[in-house]
Each structure stands twice: as C-alpha cells, then as structure tokens.
Amino acid sequence: MWKEIEAREAGKMRTNSFTNRIKSHRVSTLHLSNHKDIVSPHRASINSLQVDLTEGRYLLSAAADASAAVFDVQRATDYEGNGNIIAKHKSIFAIDKQHEQGHKYAISSAIWYPIDTGLFITGSYDHYIKVWDTNTTQVVMNFKMPGKVYRVAMSSLSTSHMLIAAGTEDVQVRLCDIASGAFAHTLSGHRDGIMSVEWSTSSEWVLMTGGCDGAIRFWDIRRAGCFRVLDQSQTQLGRRPPVLERSVTNKVLMSKSLSASHNLSVKPRALQKKSANGNSMKQTPVGRIPAKGSAKQRLHPGMLSCHDRATAHYGAVTGLKVTEDGMYLLSAGSDSRIRLWDVESGCNTLVNFETVRLQTTKAIQLATTQDSALVFVPCMTTVKAFDVWTGRTSLSFRSHYECVNCCWFSSQDQDLYTGGNDRQILVWSPSRLVSDELGDRFVQDTDNWSD
Numbered sequence: 001m002w003k004e005i006e007a008r009e010a011g012k013m014r015t016n017s018f019t020n021r022i023k024s025h026r027v028s029t030l031h032l033s034n035h036k037d038i039v040s041p042h043r044a045s046i047n048s049l050q051v052d053l054t055e056g057r058y059l060l061s062a063a064a065d066a067s068a069a070v071f072d073v074q075r076a077t078d079y080e081g082n083g084n085i086i087a088k089h090k091s092i093f094a095i096d097k098q099h100e101q102g103h104k105y106a107i108s109s110a111i112w113y114p115i116d117t118g119l120f121i122t123g124s125y126d127h128y129i130k131v132w133d134t135n136t137t138q139v140v141m142n143f144k145m146p147g148k149v150y151r152v153a154m155s156s157l158s159t160s161h162m163l164i165a166a167g168t169e170d171v172q173v174r175l176c177d178i179a180s181g182a183f184a185h186t187l188s189g190h191r192d193g194i195m196s197v198e199w200s201t202s203s204e205w206v207l208m209t210g211g212c213d214g215a216i217r218f219w220d221i222r223r224a225g226c227f228r229v230l231d232q233s234q235t236q237l238g239r240r241p242p243v244l245e246r247s248v249t250n251k252v253l254m255s256k257s258l259s260a261s262h263n264l265s266v267k268p269r270a271l272q273k274k275s276a277n278g279n280s281m282k283q284t285p286v287g288r289i290p291a292k293g294s295a296k297q298r299l300h301p302g303m304l305s306c307h308d309r310a311t312a313h314y315g316a317v318t319g320l321k322v323t324e325d326g327m328y329l330l331s332a333g334s335d336s337r338i339r340l341w342d343v344e345s346g347c348n349t350l351v352n353f354e355t356v357r358l359q360t361t362k363a364i365q366l367a368t369t370q371d372s373a374l375v376f377v378p379c380m381t382t383v384k385a386f387d388v389w390t391g392r393t394s395l396s397f398r399s400h401y402e403c404v405n406c407c408w409f410s411s412q413d414q415d416l417y418t419g420g421n422d423r424q425i426l427v428w429s430p431s432r433l434v435s436d437e438l439g440d441r442f443v444q445d446t447d448n449w450s451d
Helices: 002-009 015-028 243-263 301-308 434-450
Strands: 036-038 046-051 058-063 068-072 078-080 086-089 091-095 107-112 119-124 128-133 138-144 149-153 163-168 173-177 182-187 194-199 206-211 216-220 226-229 272-274 280-282 317-322 328-333 338-342 374-379 382-387 393-398 404-410 415-420 425-429
Touching: 036 425, 046 415, 058 107, 058 415, 068 119, 119 149, 128 149, 128 163, 163 206, 173 206, 206 317, 374 404, 374 415, 382 404
Parallel strands: 036 086, 046 107, 046 404, 107 149, 149 194, 194 317
Antiparallel strands: 046 058, 058 068, 068 091, 078 086, 107 119, 119 128, 128 138, 149 163, 163 173, 163 194, 173 182, 194 206, 206 216, 216 226, 272 280, 317 328, 328 338, 374 382, 382 393, 404 415, 415 425
C-alpha cells in the first residue's frame, strides 16, 4: 500500500491506476463489518437488495413477508458500544401487509428507479408489480401480471424508454411502460417461466432473460423475436483480445484478402458435370441445399429447431449478471453451474468455476465488482467471490445461519451487502487500518483532481 502512495506522490502512477489499486486492495480485505450494522425489520427471508445508482446512499430491501424497507447506509440512526463504536442503521421507512396498498404475498424483487430515488419498484408473488413514490410511500402505478413475479429490472442507460422488464412464471416476458401505465411489449420464446431478467450495460435496447427451460435469450426490444439463444456447446477459450488489437488484426487480414483478390486475374470456374441428356449442370457445394428465401429458410428445419431449443444450463437459469463493460454475461443455474459468456459472439468461454452448491428452486442475485474482476455468488449459507477469468474462489463469506438469496456490492465504498433466509442483512466492509484511511483520503483527493 505504501509503495502505491509513494509512487502517486512522486507522480509515477496515474490517478486512475492509483484509485483502482486502492479499491482492489480494499475488496481483498472484506470481512464482516465491526463498525456498521443494518437493523432488519423483516420477519422472513430477504429476497432482494439494491443500493441506489445515483447517490450510493440508500439501500432498498425486500422480503418474503411482503415487506420492503429503505435504509440510509451513510448516516447512522444510532450508535452502540464503548471501545468499538458500531453504527446502527435502522430503516427510514418500511411497507408491509398492513399498508393499505401493500403486497399480499412475498416480494421477490425490488429495484430503484435508475435516475432518481423518488421512485422504487416491487414485484411480488401476488401477481402484481407496483411503482411506489418514495416520499409518500404510496403506490402510483399497478401492473397486473399473469403469474408470480420472480424478477424485475430497468435499464440504467435508458434515455428513450421507461420500461420495466418482468420475469414471471408465465412463458412470456412482459415490458411494463411507466410512462403510459400499460404493457409495451410481450416477448415470446421461452417454454417455461422466466426466473431472471437483465438489461445490457452497453445498450438500452438489449434485454437478456433466463428461463426455467434452461435457455438464455437475447432480445432487441425494437424488433420482433429474440436474436440469440445461448448454447453451452458453442465455446471459445479465454477472453477476446482488446479492441485495438482486433482492429489491427482485421485491417491486416483485409489487406491480405484484397491483395490476393488483385493477384487472381481469372476466377476458377465451378465444377460442372453433364446431366443424362448431355447438358452441363453446375455442381453445388457439398452440404448446401439450394433454396429461395432468407437464410433461416435455407436451414434444415431440424437444425433450426435444435438451435431454437439450445440450452445454457441443465436446469433453470436462476441468476444473470452483466459485467460493467457489457462485454460478458455471468449466469447461474439450478444445475449448480456458473458460466461466463461472451456477449458479442454468444459463446461459452469455458471458464471452470470451482464446484459450488446453488439453490435450485429460487432465483438468486449475483453481484460484481466495478472492474468486473470478482463475482459474488450466494452458495447456500455462504457467499463466494470468484475470479471471473480463472473461476477460482478468492474470498468466502460465512456468517449467515441459513441460505443466502441476494447480494449487492457498493462500488462507492466497497461494501458488500448480503441477505438470506435467516432474515438478516449483513454488511461486509474493508479493513479499517491506518493505511486504508490514508488511502481513502488519497482516493477522495484524486477524485477531486479528476473533477
């Protein structure tokens, strides 16, 4: 740590490099916080957690007792202890079954409106998605769904639409429009319920869904039908080369192909064979069936059916998480497998994540660090942090008494929040050492310099 500080003081290290080094060091020292405690008002399992994307200050939680709560994680409501002072964070407000507009059954998912903490959205097993006004704690919009709501999501990039993607026990994905209060789209393709939905972090139009049929589908909401179905048998090793290297390689290959085409003065004629009546007939390449129409029509019907029924997991897809750069997708399944997918090619990267046990009947919430180096996965009573590129376990967090359902990593202060069936919301914080405090000051200073 001191080497990085000295290098920064001497001007040998750039601001962004220094900030990333400090943050990665803080993540590597995560442990159960001894200075911050979330006082949970929930009386059943915690199903969803999210810190708002605008201020990084308010934690939204949802539970199986049909309750949702909001906490201020930066300003404590009480303090406890003599030698080691623990900041207690009680809920600012909570809604439950007693609320006149509250849900009747378990809330499975709760998210903040991406650009403002004035609204938040909840989805429940009572078949309703509700949009809440944070200031008045009143419902401003209701969407009646055809079945239990497993997951809701909104795009953090969107500037053109206000759509809530809903995954339910119905086979169709529905997009609810806050602006009009109606369903904007119905996406058909899955053969079973949808347990996970995730918007792309590089395009506001691309949606990814994971179903109980084991399929992960990509949708461009501007067009009809999904444009990609992930297949675990289509693979590639490692990650893609950087954009600059790929562009240089493409230019070299293009120049070679152009030079080769110029050197060939005469194109070779296709092989011909004579028919029975003596007329010449052009021979088609082996395996290609001449047909009219689009490329999909040219495919053999059996091949088209196999492609459409491709599976990403041998079981339900219980969790999805896109990396911050939007280039890779992490998926978890009821087959207790974690897979890393290349979003551009749609290939399985064959990263071998170490053996884990995952929940089979419930959707789980994954989290990643800001640099996408680690992914946090609820593995029964433990949360494990895996290296995204090697699949090895970097950290293990054990303090929950029952299964963990959700986790959220706050990139602002590098805190990890986890919730489980033991009704507890635990906070995992970096070590509070002198060097870390100095590092925090340096991070704040460098942020001010960059501004």
